[in-house]
Amino acid sequence: MRTLLDFEKPIAELEAKLDDMQRLADENNVDVRDAVRSLTENILNLRKETFLNLTRWQRVQLSRHPDRPYTLDYIEKICQEFHELHGDRTVRDDPAIVGGFADIDGTTVMLIGQQKGRKTKERQYRNFGMPNPEGYRKALRLMKLAEKFNKPIVTLIDTPGAFPGLEAEERGQAEAIARNLREMCVLKVPVICIIIGEGASGGALGIAIGDRVLMLENSWYSVISPENCSTILWRSWDYKEQAAEALKPTATDMLNNKLIDGIIEEPLGGAHLDWDDMSNRLKERILSEIAELEKVSPQDRIDARIEKFCSMGFFEEA
Amino acid sequence: MSWFKRTVKGIQTPTEMKREAPDGLWYQCPNCKKAMHTREHKNNAYTCIHCNYHEKIGSEAYFSLLFDDGKFTELDANLRSGDPLNFTDTKPYPDRIRSTEKKSGLKDAARTAYGKMSDLDIVVTCMDFAFIGGSMGSVVGEKIARGIEYALKNKIPFLMISRSGGARMMEAGFSLMQMAKTSARLAQLAEAKIPYISLLTDPTTGGVTASYAMLGDFNISEPQALIGFAGPRVIKETIGKELPKGFQTAEFILEHGFLDFIVDRKDLKDKLASLLKMLA
Ligand SMILES: [Zn+2]
Numbered sequence: 001m002r003t004l005l006d007f008e009k010p011i012a013e014l015e016a017k018l019d020d021m022q023r024l025a026d027e028n029n030v031d032v033r034d035a036v037r038s039l040t041e042n043i044l045n046l047r048k049e050t051f052l053n054l055t056r057w058q059r060v061q062l063s064r065h066p067d068r069p070y071t072l073d074y075i076e077k078i079c080q081e082f083h084e085l086h087g088d089r090t091v092r093d094d095p096a097i098v099g100g101f102a103d104i105d106g107t108t109v110m111l112i113g114q115q116k117g118r119k120t121k122e123r124q125y126r127n128f129g130m131p132n133p134e135g136y137r138k139a140l141r142l143m144k145l146a147e148k149f150n151k152p153i154v155t156l157i158d159t160p161g162a163f164p165g166l167e168a169e170e171r172g173q174a175e176a177i178a179r180n181l182r183e184m185c186v187l188k189v190p191v192i193c194i195i196i197g198e199g200a201s202g203g204a205l206g207i208a209i210g211d212r213v214l215m216l217e218n219s220w221y222s223v224i225s226p227e228n229c230s231t232i233l234w235r236s237w238d239y240k241e242q243a244a245e246a247l248k249p250t251a252t253d254m255l256n257n258k259l260i261d262g263i264i265e266e267p268l269g270g271a272h273l274d275w276d277d278m279s280n281r282l283k284e285r286i287l288s289e290i291a292e293l294e295k296v297s298p299q300d301r302i303d304a305r306i307e308k309f310c311s312m313g314f315f316e317e318a
Numbered sequence: 319m320s321w322f323k324r325t326v327k328g329i330q331t332p333t334e335m336k337r338e339a340p341d342g343l344w345y346q347c348p349n350c351k352k353a354m355h356t357r358e359h360k361n362n363a364y365t366c367i368h369c370n371y372h373e374k375i376g377s378e379a380y381f382s383l384l385f386d387d388g389k390f391t392e393l394d395a396n397l398r399s400g401d402p403l404n405f406t407d408t409k410p411y412p413d414r415i416r417s418t419e420k421k422s423g424l425k426d427a428a429r430t431a432y433g434k435m436s437d438l439d440i441v442v443t444c445m446d447f448a449f450i451g452g453s454m455g456s457v458v459g460e461k462i463a464r465g466i467e468y469a470l471k472n473k474i475p476f477l478m479i480s481r482s483g484g485a486r487m488m489e490a491g492f493s494l495m496q497m498a499k500t501s502a503r504l505a506q507l508a509e510a511k512i513p514y515i516s517l518l519t520d521p522t523t524g525g526v527t528a529s530y531a532m533l534g535d536f537n538i539s540e541p542q543a544l545i546g547f548a549g550p551r552v553i554k555e556t557i558g559k560e561l562p563k564g565f566q567t568a569e570f571i572l573e574h575g576f577l578d579f580i581v582d583r584k585d586l587k588d589k590l591a592s593l594l595k596m597l598a
Contacts, residue, residue, distance in 0.1 A: 162528075164548030164556050169566060172576050174527035174547035181501035182533055186509070201485070202497060202528040202547075209498055223485045223494040223525070233407035233487060247490040248403050257402065259491045306502040310463055312495040313456035314402035317394075 003066045007050055007058055011269075014043045047269050054218075056244040056253075060226055062218040063197045067272035069279065071098060071113030071156045074196070077279035078104055078286075079111070085142055087134075091171060094135030096127045096163070097207070099142040101151070104283060107290060110146030112139050112207060113156030113196070129198070130163035133176035136206050140180050143187060152190040152290045155207045160225065162203030177206035184209035185306055190293035192286060194264070195219040195251075196271075211305050212289050215251035216282075217266040221259075222249035259312055347371050363584040372540045372583055374520060377429040377444035380479055384442060384587050390433035393441075394464050397457045398425050405488040414450065414488070422448040426457035427482065430465040432474070436591035438598075439474040441465050445481045445526075452482035454526055455489040459496025462530060466503040475513040475594055480531040483549075484524020497529035504533050513597055515590060518545050518568070518577075536578045536593070539568035545577075 004012050018039050025032040054062070062068070075082050075098075084100040086093040099112035114131060117123035139155070146153045162173055184191060184207075191210035199208070199221030215221060224232075226244035231237055254260040264285050271278040293301060345359040346352070349371035359366070363383055364373040382388040398415075405411040419425060427449040432441045443465040445452045462478065469476040485493040507514055516534030518527070520543035528547055531537075539545060546553075546566040554561055564570050571577050581589050 162547065164552045166553060166557050166561070166565070169546055169548065169553065170574050172532075172574065175532040175576050177528040177547070178501065178530070178532040181498055181529055182505045182508070185498075185502045185505040201494060202525050205494060205497055206528075209501075221494075222490045224487055224490075229487055243407075246403065246405050246407060247487075249490065254491055257491060259495055306506065309495060309498040309502045312492065312499055313460050314400045314489070314492055315456045315460055316398045316400050318396040318398070 005058075005061050005065065007054075008269075011043060011046050011050065014039065014046060018043065051269055055241070056220075056248070056250050057226065057241040059218050059250050060220050060244055062270050062272075063220050065270060065272045066118070068197060069271055069275050070118070070158060071115045071196070073275060074113075074156065074279055074282060075102060075111060077275060078283040080105070082111070085145075086138070088137035088141060090137065091134050094127075094132050094138055095125055096129055096131040096159075097135035097139055099139060101146075102154075104287065107287060108151050109286070109290070110142055110151055110153045111156070112142055112153065114159040114204075114207070116158060116197075127163055129159045130161055131159065131203065131206075132163050132165070132168045133171045133173050136162075136173075136176035136180050139207050140183055143184065143191075147187050147189050150189060152192070152293070153187065153210075154286055155191070155193045155210065157193060157195045157199050157204045157208050157221075158197035158219075159200055159203045160198050161200040162206065177202050180206045181209055185309070186302055188298040188302070190290055190301065191305070192289050192293070194282070194286075195221045195260075196282075198225075199249075200225055209305070209309070211293050211301055212262065213260045214262045214264055214285065214289075215254060215260050216264050216271060216278075217251055218270055219251060220244075220249040221251075221254055222247045257314075261308075348373075363582075363586070365583050370541060370582065372520065372542065374447060374481065376424075376446040376448055376481075377431075377479075380444045381429075381431055381442065383583070384435050384440075384477075384590075385431070385433040386435065386437065390431040390442075393430040393432065393468060394461050395425070395429070397460060399455055399457050399489075401488075402456070402492050403488070403490055405490070407488070411488040418450055422446065424449045426461070427452045427454070427486075428458040428461045430461050430468075432468060432472075435587060438591055438594055439472070440477055440594075441469045441472075441474060442477045442479065444479040447481045447483075450486060452480075452526075453484065453486035454482060454493055454496050455486035456492050456496065458482075458486075459493075459499045462496075462500045463503045466500070466507050469512055470503075470507055470510055473510070473512060475515065475597075476507060477515045477517065477590070478530055478534070479517045479519060480522045480526050481519045482522055482524070482526040484526055494525065497525050500530040501533065504530060508535075513594060515593075517586075519543050521545070523547065523549055532576065534578075537576060539571065539577050539580050540583055541568060541580055543568040545571045 079102040081103040102111040116129035117126040192212045193208040193210035195215040226240040229243040230239040251263045267274040267277045347366040350369040352368045430443040518539045
C-alpha cells in the first residue's frame with residue numbers, strides 16, 4: 001500500500017479514476033482514448049501545480065515520506081558492488097550509520113550514510129536513523145580508511161538528529177561529532193555530502209563537512225526540526241508550519257543563503273515516486289562532482305573547504 | 319533542542335545582579351544560602367567561601383581574573399548580529415537582540431581579548447550567558463574563528479571559555495554552520511601545533527559542546543558544571559525515567575574520559591600558566 005500525504009491525495013484520486021476508466025473500457029471494448037488523454041493531462045497539471053508550489057512544511061513532510069529511498073536503497077540501485085564495513089573498533093557497531101567501499105560504474109568510493117528502517121522492527125534496529133557516538137566514530141574510521149587508499153568519500157545524510165540518550169552522553173556524543181567536524185575539514189581526498197532526507201542539526205553536520213554539500217530538492221537541513229523549534233519558541237507543537245517557514249530549511253533556502261553548494265532535482269512528485277530515476281540523478285551527480293574535484297590538488301581542496309565554511313555567517317561590522 | 323528553555327530564563331535573570339543585596343555589599347550564595355561580603359566573594363574568584371559554589375560569571379569577570387593587572391586588548395568588539403532569515407517567532411529577532419543588548423550591556427554572546435597571563439601571551443574568547451543564553455549565532459562563530467586566526471598569526475595559545483545553551487535558533491542554518499566554521503579554524507590551529515585550551519563552564523550544551531568546546535588539546539571544567547550534548551529534559555523524555563544523580567556534571571564527564579581535569583576557578587590562572595610554560 002502506498003502512503004499518501006494530504007496534498008498527494010487529490011492526485012491519487014484522479015489516478016484511481018483513470019485506472020477505472022481504462023478497466024471499464026477494456027471490459028466493454030469502448031474507445032476512451034480522448035477521455036484518457038485529457039484525464040492524463042489533468043493529472044500532470046495537478047501534479048505540477050501541487051509540486052511547484054509546495055510550502056516549506058510540505059517539503060519537510062516529503063523528506064520523511066515513508067516510501068522515500070534510504071541510504072541502502074540508493075546503494076542497491078547505484079553500486080555494482082558494496083562491501084559493508086562494521087564497527088567503531090572501540091565499543092560496537094551502530095546500525096544507524098552504514099558504510100563501506102562501493103563500486104559505482106568502475107569508480108571506487110567510500111560510501112557512508114545514515115540509515116532509517118522501513119518496518120517497525122527495522123526502524124527500531126536502525127534507531128530511527130539517530131546515530132550514537134559509535135556511528136560517528138565508525139564513519140570517521142571509514143573516512144580515514146578511504147584517505148589511506150586515496151578513494152573519494154560520499155556521505156548520505158538522513159537523520160532526525162543524533163540520539164539524545166543516556167549512554168550516548170556517557171560515551172561522548174558531543175565529542176564524537178566535534179571530532180568529525182574537525183577531521184573532515186582536513187581529509188586529503190574529495191568529500192561529497194548529500195542530504196537525501198532529513199538533515200537535523202549537529203547529528204547531520206557530523207558527517208556533512210565536504211568539498212560539495214548538496215541537497216535533494218525535497219530534503220531539509222537546519223539547526224532544529226520545525227516541531228522542536230515550535231515547542232521551544234512558541235511553547236506548543238502546533239506552530240510547526242510557521243516554524244518551518246521561519247527556519248528556511250529547504251534546499252532552495254539553503255542555497256540562497258550560500259550554506260550549501262547545490263541542489264539535485266527530484267522526479268516530479270518526489271523521489272519516492274521513481275526510485276530508478278532518482279538514483280540515476282544521484283549517481284550522475286556523484287560521478288561528475290568527483291571528476292571535477294579530482295582536478296584539484298589535495299591541499300587546494302582542503303584550503304577551499306575550510307574557507308568555504310569560514311565564510312558562512314551573517315553579521316554587521318561597524 | 320531543549321537547551322533553549324534555560325536560555326530564555328537566562329535573559330530574564332541576570333544572576334549576578336539579582337543575588338546582590340540592595341546596598342551591593344552582600345552576596346548570598348544560591349547554593350548554600352550563606353552570605354558573604356561582595357568583595358570577599360570577588361576576591362575568591364566569584365566562588366563561595368563556604369561551599370565553593372562557582373557563580374556564573376561572564377567575560378568581564380574572566381578577563382579581569384586571567385589577564386595580568388586586568389589589562390587586555392579586545393578584538394572585534396564591533397561585530398553585531400544581523401537578521402539573515404527575517405526571523406520572527408513570538409517577536410522579531412532584531413527586537414530580541416536590541417532588548418538583550420540593553421539588558422546585558424553586551425553586543426553579543428562572546429568577546430575576544432588578548433594580553434598577558436602570568437607573563438605569557440594568550441588569546442581568550444569568552445562566552446556571555448547573559449546574551450540570549452550564550453547562544454551561538456554568526457557573531458559568536460565569527461569572533462571565535464577570528465580569535466583563532468589571531469592565535470595562528472601570532473603563534474600564541476588560544477583559550478576558549480564556553481558557557482552556552484547551544485545554537486541560536488533564530489539564525490537556523492547560519493547558526494549550525496558556526497560549528498563547522500569554528501572546527502575548521504581549530505583544524506588549522508592543530509596543524510600549526512599551537513596549544514588550544516577549552517574551558518567548559520556551567521552550562522555548556524548542544525552545538526557548542528559538539529564543536530569547539532570538545533576539541534581542546536586540554537578540555538577542562540569548573541566543579542559541578544553541567545556539560546552535555548542533549549539537555550537533561552530531552553534525555554529524560556527520551557528514556558522515560560529519572561536521570562541518575564550527578565549525570566552530566568563535570569565530575570561525570572571527567573569520569574567518562576572527556577575532560578582532562580577540573581579546576582577551581584581561583585586556581586585557574588596559575589594552573590594554566592604552569593601548563594603552558596611546560597609546552598613553550
Ligand atoms: Zn555557598
